[in-house]
Structure formats: C-alpha cells, structure tokens
Amino acid sequence: MYDFLGSKIQSPIIIGSGPLTYSAEGIKKLHKNKAGLCVTKTIKLEAAINPIPHMQMSENKSLINDELWSDYTYETWINKELPELKKSKIPVIASCGHSVEETSLMVEGLEKAGATFLELVSYNEEDLLPMLIDTKKRVNIPIIVKLPSRVKNMVELAKTLEKNGADALTISDSIGPAMRVNIETGLSTLGNISKGWLTGEAILPFNINNIYEVRKNINIPIIGLGGIMSYKNAIEVFMAGANYVGVCTYPIIYGEKVIGKLSDQIEKWLTDNNYKSLEDIIGLIHKKSESIVGEFKYNKDKCIKCKKCEIVCAYDARRISEDMYLDNSKCRKCGLCSSICPTRALEFY
Secondary structure, three states: EEEOOOOEEEOOOEEOOHHHOOOHHHHHHHHOOOEEEEEOOEEEEOOOOOOOOOOOOOOOEEEEEEOOOOOHHHHHHHHHHHHHHHHOOOOOEEEOOOOOOHHOOOOOOHHHHHEEEEEEEOOOOEEEEEHHHHHHEEEEEEOOEEOOOOOOOEEEHHHHHHHHHOEEEEOOOOOEEEEOOEEOOEEOOOOOOOEEEEEHHHHHHHHHHHHHHOOOOOOOOEEEEEEOOOOOHHHHHHHHOOOEEEEEEEEEHHOOOOHHHHHHHHHHHHOOOOOOOOOOOOOHHOOOOOOOOOOOOEEEHHHHOOHHHHHHOOOOEEOOOOOOOOOOOOOOOHHHHHHHOOOOEEEOO
C-alpha cells in the first residue's frame, strides 16, 4: 500500500482526468485493475458538447484530442456518480474548473457527495491561485492543483501555490494547441481546426523537465502526468522528482489491464535493481552531480553490426566492420550513437 495525502492507495499510479474516468462505472473498472487513484473528468456546472471527431491517434504512441470536460453535469456527479463511488469505498479525486466563479459553486457539493480529494484545473494560469484560495475556505479535504503546460514561469507558479496551501501538484497537462491534417481530404483530423491538444509519448521529455525544475523548488507531493507509456518512462518520472505517476493515454490506447502490469513492472524493476522501496528513487537525479564525467565504451561481443551508430554520426567519426573504428579528431562526443544502439554494445560510462 502507498500513502497519498493521508489515504492508503493500492498503487502509485493515478489515472489522469480523461475518457476512462467519465463515470463511477469507469472508475470502478480502473480501480479493479490496480489504479491507486482516479481523477474524474473535469466537472463543470454544465455538460460538455464535444466536436465530432474529437480524439485521434497521432505518431509515436500519442493522441491529439479536443475533448472538453465531463459530458455529465455537476448535478449528475453529486447526485449519482460520486455517491456511488463513496458507497463502494473507492477514493476519488474530483477534478473541477475552470474559474473561481464556477468552482466556488461546486467544491462544497463535491466534498459532501463523496470526493476524497479535489483537483483544481484551468488552462489560464491566472485562475489557479484565486481558485485555490477560495476553495481552501470552503472544504476540508486535500486540494491538488493541476498546472497547465503553457505558463510564464512554472517554478514560480508552483512555489506560489505551495505557499498558499496546495497539498499537491499535478504536472502537467497536455500540450497545444496542436493539429494534424488528413492528406486524403485536406481537412483537420478533428472536428475543430487547430484546437487539439497533444498527449502521450511525444510530450514526455517536456513534462520530465517541468517535474525536475519544480521539484528543486517545492516540498509538496507531485503527480507526474503526461507521456508515460511504459514502466521505464515511469521510473524516469519518479527519478525526476514525482511522488506518483499519472497515466491517461497509455490505458486509453492499450486498455485498463496495462495499469496492473505497469505497477508490477515498477515493483519488479525496483527489486531487480536493489532498491528497497519506491522512496529510494524519487528525486534521485537531484542527489546526483549535474556535471557528468565519463567515456564511451564498445563491447564487441554485444555488437550485431547493424551500423546504426555509423548511420547517425553526422561527423563520420565511427565505422563498423569487424571492429569499431573511431576517429577521435572528428568525434564530438554527442552521444547519439550510444543512445541508438539496440544491444548497448556502445555505452556511456
């Protein structure tokens, strides 16, 4: 079991707000598949009417979508969905937004109906602090604030939210606007042109950097959300400073059963690499020196002569025949060759 703001949860995996958390029924299914917590689709007073279509596959295990907020009304959530989860004793994070004018009318009802936690969300960063301050006056349950991907200064925003009582932060949201074009028709792949948002593997490096920078400056827990499509991705996010990993696109594409698999793979990786617990790797990169010193080493026995290292070398410094030839006068030590090696015959030590 894992601790989340005073509550026990069955795994460190939190399902981000999205299609899979559309209702109590959807959340029950995710919980059955070992989700630690689920964040409801963002609740507003009125139900969303999404454009058709509003979700499409993009490249590299990524999605582009223009899904708005919950297609259930606030009244449906407080009268049916949240009470059903409370009856089933399933903890839940109720996501709500997008302005203080609206959240002020909902947060007390969400708490009373059974929300274990609240997550405040807005695409306008200037809304977040007023929403947090107002919500703190109205409820007694922990409050998480979800940071939008595009902010002027994410670190300063995170510090301000922590100072004003945020119990945890979700970092971060999808990236956009983004769009794709159907080359058969010349039309946008979505119902709204230029209104899509990118999720999945393509945004992972951005979110890892955001988590890393914010963790250096705050102490409250971080849910690292965005781009996690494997247990290795999750390990990176933990090492960057997240206390929990948020997934959304991964189970959308591959199904809910990957949640339990992901949890088991994380635990196995920790054991195989001689870590006693998850706590041992959270923020690990912050304990390391930022100045890297080392060298590239070649293991002939592992080399399969695929020549990928030779192909990607912009400086023609490497050659593979029976052995590895390196022209040190040309090599810039960029490291691309070692990162692309499929057998790790070429590694940086």
